[in-house]
Amino acid sequence: MKNRIIKWIDQRFPLTSFVKHDLTGYPTPRNLSYWWNFGFLAGFVLMLQVATGIFLAMHYKADVTLSFDSIQHIMRDVNYGWLLRFMHATGASAFFLVIYIHMARTLYYGSYRAPRELMWWTGQGLLLMLMATAFMGYLLPWGQMSFWGATVITNLFRATPFIGEQVVTWLRGDYAVGDATLTRFFALHYLLPFLIIGGVVVHLVALHTVKSSNPSGIDLAAKDNIPFHPYFTIKDLYGLGIFLIVYCIFVFFLPNSLIEPANNIPANPMQTPTHIVPEWYFLPFYAILRSVPNLVGGVVAMGLSVMVFSFMPYLDRSHIPGGAHYRPWYRVTFYLFVADMLVLGYVGYTPPTNQSIVMGQVATFFYFILFMLLPFISKAEERWLIRRGLPPDVEAMIAGEAKEKSKLPQRRRRGDIT
Amino acid sequence: MKKLIVVLMLYCSTSPVWATDAKLENIQVETSVQAVERGVDDLMNNCHSCHSLKYIKYRDLATFGIDKKKIDEWRGDQPIDAPLAGLMSDEAAMQSFGLVPPDLSLMTKAREGGASYVYSYLLGYYNTPEGMTGNHIFPETKMPDPLGISSATEPAQRDELRKTAHDIVSFLSWAADPHEQERHRLGYYVIGYLVILTLLLYFVKNQVWSKLK
Numbered sequence: 001m002k003n004r005i006i007k008w009i010d011q012r013f014p015l016t017s018f019v020k021h022d023l024t025g026y027p028t029p030r031n032l033s034y035w036w037n038f039g040f041l042a043g044f045v046l047m048l049q050v051a052t053g054i055f056l057a058m059h060y061k062a063d064v065t066l067s068f069d070s071i072q073h074i075m076r077d078v079n080y081g082w083l084l085r086f087m088h089a090t091g092a093s094a095f096f097l098v099i100y101i102h103m104a105r106t107l108y109y110g111s112y113r114a115p116r117e118l119m120w121w122t123g124q125g126l127l128l129m130l131m132a133t134a135f136m137g138y139l140l141p142w143g144q145m146s147f148w149g150a151t152v153i154t155n156l157f158r159a160t161p162f163i164g165e166q167v168v169t170w171l172r173g174d175y176a177v178g179d180a181t182l183t184r185f186f187a188l189h190y191l192l193p194f195l196i197i198g199g200v201v202v203h204l205v206a207l208h209t210v211k212s213s214n215p216s217g218i219d220l221a222a223k224d225n226i227p228f229h230p231y232f233t234i235k236d237l238y239g240l241g242i243f244l245i246v247y248c249i250f251v252f253f254l255p256n257s258l259i260e261p262a263n264n265i266p267a268n269p270m271q272t273p274t275h276i277v278p279e280w281y282f283l284p285f286y287a288i289l290r291s292v293p294n295l296v297g298g299v300v301a302m303g304l305s306v307m308v309f310s311f312m313p314y315l316d317r318s319h320i321p322g323g324a325h326y327r328p329w330y331r332v333t334f335y336l337f338v339a340d341m342l343v344l345g346y347v348g349y350t351p352p353t354n355q356s357i358v359m360g361q362v363a364t365f366f367y368f369i370l371f372m373l374l375p376f377i378s379k380a381e382e383r384w385l386i387r388r389g390l391p392p393d394v395e396a397m398i399a400g401e402a403k404e405k406s407k408l409p410q411r412r413r414r415g416d417i418t
Numbered sequence: 419m420k421k422l423i424v425v426l427m428l429y430c431s432t433s434p435v436w437a438t439d440a441k442l443e444n445i446q447v448e449t450s451v452q453a454v455e456r457g458v459d460d461l462m463n464n465c466h467s468c469h470s471l472k473y474i475k476y477r478d479l480a481t482f483g484i485d486k487k488k489i490d491e492w493r494g495d496q497p498i499d500a501p502l503a504g505l506m507s508d509e510a511a512m513q514s515f516g517l518v519p520p521d522l523s524l525m526t527k528a529r530e531g532g533a534s535y536v537y538s539y540l541l542g543y544y545n546t547p548e549g550m551t552g553n554h555i556f557p558e559t560k561m562p563d564p565l566g567i568s569s570a571t572e573p574a575q576r577d578e579l580r581k582t583a584h585d586i587v588s589f590l591s592w593a594a595d596p597h598e599q600e601r602h603r604l605g606y607y608v609i610g611y612l613v614i615l616t617l618l619l620y621f622v623k624n625q626v627w628s629k630l631k
Binding site for chain 2: 030069072075076082083086226230231234235237238241242244245248249251252253255256259261262264265
């Protein structure tokens, strides 16, 4: 009976071949480390956010006079409303943490290089949509930080040439952040996750065309690829367990550590908080914005600091495999970049003082300089590594994989492999 | 390069200047029904004439296990589902203080330092040489010393006020996050379950991967 149903479907829809091609039989490099778990985790958190978000939307009211109260209604009166809300609020941080690790892995292992540029660029688009979704979701509780954060960020569009004022008014739906802004942010906050799901599908189709990269950076021969199921389904589930433990520690024991105290005060347009800070995941970019004294310059620098990742396939001119693993100079660059991000995050968090402003400017300068020097560093490093030779085990591995691949057509002809 | 790193490290080591410079006294709030009950009692006597707690209803106090007779006393002829509204009208407050006293439902969550901030603030009043009262924690405050700590000189009396402030803050902490205890209780079960599940998944993973040559 079951077989007959599947056969009936298969004649009309490629079900079995899809499952075989993309799930059970999908060839995956066997040497993937746990850093390759984070793409799956990002997908999981996306589903978690959509699920909790839909239930929150059933009780939330997008109206400036009601939204703060409706959050308290969810927190106090709705059955397990506090759990839904803390899962969703903590989920936003978890999403960015997972995505930042996913990106750091891509940068470290050079996974953005050919033929995976489209994966990197669709990922960049997903990051932008995630940032927009998080920013708009942050307005919804209508607390002090929600209101002032949205005011500061929408104000940045004043930097648009010629029509700055009009663009800001158009975005807000009013001259100031108000009811019109809240309702449209709610509508878009509900829409964007579904666009993100669409983007993820494109990201995955691209992945299944070019297949996963791996820590060696070498395109592995068939014998070193294993089917996704059961090997990576179980490995992803184990990683998910570890992730959920960390996530639940925050949800159940430290949920308020991720919520600014000022956001527990209802929005008051007449009273500016002493110190406006974004959520932790925007701090480095916020620091870059503040480090440039001029509004237009700051906005351009901030936009560029996010978009500069797209250029990585061109900025990195080395063809040495394995990303930072076999490339000592690139490795140093990578760690300097991570350290610079942390410094920028710290600068974004502290109220501006003479010291922190200088520190932010140095770190901003350093941020862009690292990207600008990368073409020269990577090319010089490639020449140096070719002259010096790769470690013998890497050379052996490259030779082995190449030999394995050249054998493949003959063996297939002889019928060794089905 | 080295110089740059040294400069950056030096910057990292200096602490930024925060809005409140005064030191907070760090406290642990009590979560027992008795402490919270004492806290509501003290709040009704000292704070409720001006401040509301609009997200707390009298029924919530009853559900938490506070003495029914006391609740009836506090609410008078208000229905059990009425919120703890302040007794002072906004207009009267504007006339006396120039602002509406803030709602206290979320007070321990709405300040950097949380319960410790509110506790230190309540006990932070002192007499200025001009015969006025000031506050170490929040100098711009418009609220007159509610507990009378600035005029209490006897150590026994001061200890009594400390206890009162502690109880009030314990109640406010509960009011800001009434599901906290339930959350922690559930959290232990959830995390315990996840630890066992993850261990099992780890063993299954090793089992599956051991079949690979």
